[in-house]
Amino acid sequence: MMTEKRSSNWILGISAFYHDSAACLLQAGRIIAAAQEERFTRKKHDPGFPRNAVQYCLREGKVSLSDLSYIVFYDKPLVKFERLLETYLAFAPRGITSFLAAMPVWLKEKLLLKDLLKKELVGLYEGFKKSELPPLLFTEHHESHAASAFYPSPFERAAVLCVDGVGEWATTSAWLGEGNRVTPLWEITFPHSLGLLYSAFTYFTGFKVNSGEYKVMGLAPYGRPKYVKTIFENLIELKSDGTFRLDMEFFNYCTGLTMTNGKFDSLFDGPLRKPESPLTQREMDLARSIQEVTEEVMLRLGRTLHRETNAENLCLAGGVALNCVANGRILREGPFKRIWIQPAAGDAGGALGAALAGWHLFENKPRKVCTSGDDMRGSYLGPSFSNEEIEQFLKEKNAPYVRLSDEELFARIADEMASEKVIGWLQGRMEFGTRALGRRSILGDARRPKMHEP
Ligand SMILES: [Fe+2]
Structure with missing residues (x-):
């Protein structure tokens, strides 16, 4: 039986089991609360089930799990699994090591994700029964990013660009946001990924992938763009419209447990920098070079999207949209009048996007554009203490x-x-x-x- 609150449209969004797990609570499309699990567990980028974040969101909304209309998960694990299998087959027998390393986790946890999610949710509250759980929905990874970029933005109509490492297949996706819809336009798929290219340099310069990218960006101003030509001539084939392909001969992320390989080493003057060892001019030059390449790709993608959509505004999300230097150039040099960036542009924001996609795309509920500021309320959506x-x-x-x-x-x-x-x-x-x-x-x-x- 539906509780009284269940009919008042509470939706919980969850991102988990990759990196930056998070939860977000909506009521009738309005963001009530959102938080990342790492802030409670003090484990940076905590990828586990966001039990503290979920409990916090429900507390903030003064609702229980059984009051929710449904829970939306931010990606589709089965499609991700298909990508893993197809990548393995495309490169077989190379990659058997990483394939074997990934398989037990996938078979045990991710393929049974629906059951795992239910088990975790039921385990949140003593005495809570599985039968009381609301239905579970799944959005696509980039759909979650696109929804998180467009719906809280102050725009009635906007081009939406999502750029990250990878979700299921998409690594870059273009959308048109209009009224209460985000409509897919086109995408670039794995293994061709601007996010993974940047992460390869993060790895090569001795920083932690999916975490140290901001350090590479911060290091860039100290370096010279010495390797830009080398990157364009060898690693990435960039078309004038901004779409691209990577030459997988230089990367190891499809088949190995590392990002780069020996061919990459010889292209960039020797082996990678060991983590925590002193930084040299080479790392600064590498950082500056990959930063310039990234900016060029983003600028071209932006121009193409503007031409195709004729939109005045641009919304951005995905991990690469955390690159504020590239965003600044799009704003200053790009064709858009205004840009809006989802503050939680990485996968944490997927929880928010998934919940919003549930409300506007699945339920087809109208969207009221917030004209003063944005619907994120400054992104101050977490717990407070008196x-x-x-x-x-x-x-x-x-x-x-x-x-x-x-x-x-x-x-x-x-x-x-x-x-x-x-x-x-x-x-x-x-x-x-x-x-x-x-x-x-x-x-x-x-x-x-x-x-x-x-
Ligand atoms: Fe992502």
């Missing part, structure tokens, strides 16, 4: 503290920062997405060279 709750916690832990008025606090913080102290700052609801936007931030004085040191 002063009383914080004080209670500190007392329980026997932690030393002082309570200051705002006036005293700001002066004190300014003094501490001026004397090269680092401040942990918490106020209001937590940000959803990778960026610290003043609610959970680490503050330091940017004028001091010491503050830049690792």
Whole structure:
């Protein structure tokens, strides 16, 4: 039997089991709460089932699992499995090692994902029965990204570009957002991926894939674009419309457990940098070069999409849309009047997109465009704590503290920062997405060279 609340359109979106697990709660299309699991477990990019994030979202909405109309998962595991199998067959017998390494996980967990999800959800609350669970729906990975980019944006009509590593098959996808629909236009599929190309350089420069990409972007201004030509001549065939193909001879991610191979090494002056070893000019030059290549691809894709859709606005999502330097160039040099980027552009935002796709695409509910700001409400969608709750916690832990008025606090913080102290700052609801936007931030004085040191 449907509860009273179940008919009032509560939808839970979930992304999990890859990286950046998250949950998001909607009521009648309005975002009530969204959070990443890593913020609760303190495991960066936590890929597990987002039990804390789900529990938080339901608490924030004051609803239970049985009140939900349905739960939407952010990708289609069976299609992903098909990609894994087909990739293996295309390269067989090369790749047997990574195939064998991946298979047990896939067979045990991912193929039975629906059962696993149900088990995890039922396990969230004592005494909760499987029969009380709402129906489960699945969206496609890039559909989730596209929905997360368009629906909360302040645009009635927009071109939508999603660029990431890979979901099921798509690695780059173009959409038209209009009214309450996002309509697919075209896509580029695995293994040809701008996100994976960038990650290959992240790996080669000694950083962690799916995590250290921002370090590569940060390193780029210190380098010279020395390898741009080498990249274009060997790794990526870029057409004038921005579509591309990678030469898989240089990469190992289809067949091995690494991103690059010996051919890649010889192209870029020797083996990869060992993680944590000193950075050299070569890494900075590599970073600058792949950054320039990425910007060029994004600019061309943007121009093509503009020509095809005649849209004034552009929405972006997918991990590559976290590359704010490339986004800045699209804004300054591209043909669009305005651009809007999903703050949780990576896979965490897939939870939000999946829920919104459930509401607008599956339910066909109309969309009311938010004209002041956007529907993400500054992306402040996570938990908050009152002063009383914080004080209670500190007392329980026997932690030393002082309570200051705002006036005293700001002066004190300014003094501490001026004397090269680092401040942990918490106020209001937590940000959803990778960026610290003043609610959970680490503050330091940017004028001091010491503050830049690792
Ligand atoms: Fe993605």
